[in-house]
Amino acid sequence: MDFINCLKTSKNTFIIAEIGQNHQGNIEIAKKLIKIAKDCGADCVKFQKTDLKEKFNNKALLRPYNSPHSFGKTYGEHKQFLEFSKDDYRELKYFANKVGILVTASAMDVKSLEFLIDLEVPFIKIGSGDANNFILIEKAAKTAIPLVISTGMQNLVTVKQVYQLVSKYHKNFVFLHCVSAYPTPIEDINLNVINLFKSTFPDILIGYSGHELGTHISVAAVALGAKVIERHLTIDKNQKGSDHACSLDPVEFRRLVTNIRNMEAAMGKPIKEFQISEKPCYEKLGKTLVYTKQLKSGHKLENGDINVKVAEPKGIDGAEMAKIIGKKLLIDVLEDESILFNHLE
Known part of the structure; x- marks a missing residue:
């Protein structure tokens, strides 16, 4: 060459x-x-x-x-x-x-x-x-x-x-x-x-x-x-x-x-994505979706049911909020509890 x-x-x-x-x-x-x-x-x-x-x-x-x-x-x-x-x-x-x-x-x-x-x-x-x-x-x-x-x-x-x-x-x-x-x-x-x-x-x-x-x-x-x-x-x-x-x-x-x-x-490359090196910061400060109130099984989630906080355990990422609106709960949940995928139908 x-x-x-x-x-x-x-x-x-x-x-x-x-x-x-x-x-x-x-x-x-x-x-x-x-x-x-x-x-x-x-x-x-x-x-x-x-x-x-x-x-x-x-x-x-x-x-x-x-x-x-x-x-x-x-x-x-x-x-x-x-x-x-x-x-x-x-x-x-x-x-x-x-x-x-x-x-x-x-x-x-x-x-x-x-x-x-x-x-x-x-x-x-x-x-x-x-x-x-x-x-x-x-x-x-x-x-x-x-x-x-x-x-x-x-x-x-x-x-x-x-x-x-x-x-x-x-x-x-x-x-x-x-x-x-x-x-x-x-x-x-x-x-x-x-x-x-x-x-x-x-x-x-x-x-x-x-x-x-x-x-x-x-x-x-x-x-x-x-x-x-x-x-x-x-x-x-x-x-x-x-x-x-x-x-x-x-x-x-x-x-x-x-x-x-x-x-x-x-x-680097012209690619914007989550970096492995960011994981410690995400684990500490990354925002999770949480419930704003106690809700019963079968309830369909609405905007007012969801907030974004630093929460334990880590749940669904805050950026995924639009995707879970309208999802039906499979279990009873508590106020301020992290929203997990296994809660949802």
Whole structure:
């Protein structure tokens, strides 16, 4: 069964630990984050694959990058420092397979897309930065490989264009509601976009990629129907790098997974019925039908003959009152006595 069909049939939300470039350019830190993600209960880890010459023009690469988060004098040097080689990715995939967790990456350009397909990842991520890159998106769609597409920095018109573009080739894709602010202000999150996407694109799955502080908003997204949750993972929020501040540390990420799994269990089924766990409360407080007066055998019960009380022994449930009006008594009964089925003809 392919990746998207697995998501559709699974009862569980698919949880992606976005490592991105929080590995600081160090493959051993990347492996440590993979292991942490697995231990926290994530289903997949995700990196970012870039061919710098394909993604950026020369002026962008040569731009001075004077920032406390910089790993180089220019933006190109900074990005190159954080970029893993193809051999590094193969090593990371081998390590993730050994640990027992899926691994993929965002394809930041066409060459990176081709490499990730060759790497045989379970799906390709299209990040928000490329949600309006129709050239890349169409090339990705043509491959028929499953896609997970973030929609940060886009409006609904553009998202609809992406939907139409990918749908020409297949429906094996997921839209993630996303706001590309790090961290995202609460008032900008607009979780109701999940409902908007569900109604606008009813034939695909919808998820949420969060950059807010904490975990509760992402758990709420699951309650709204998000089938995929993506959150950044870091070892230390105080490390150099702009993504660390809005990332979850291992304790938070484990809490996120636990709370999502609890939310899934709590959502249950759209069936309203008496639960076994309610029995103690029902035995103590559940209402029973009782007689309002002493009545003789052969009497046909009327509305004025019946009241509802907490009574011993438990008799006929209060909700059954309409069903016993007009029933004939088989025995004499006393005032305030519980009404039992064996009293009735």
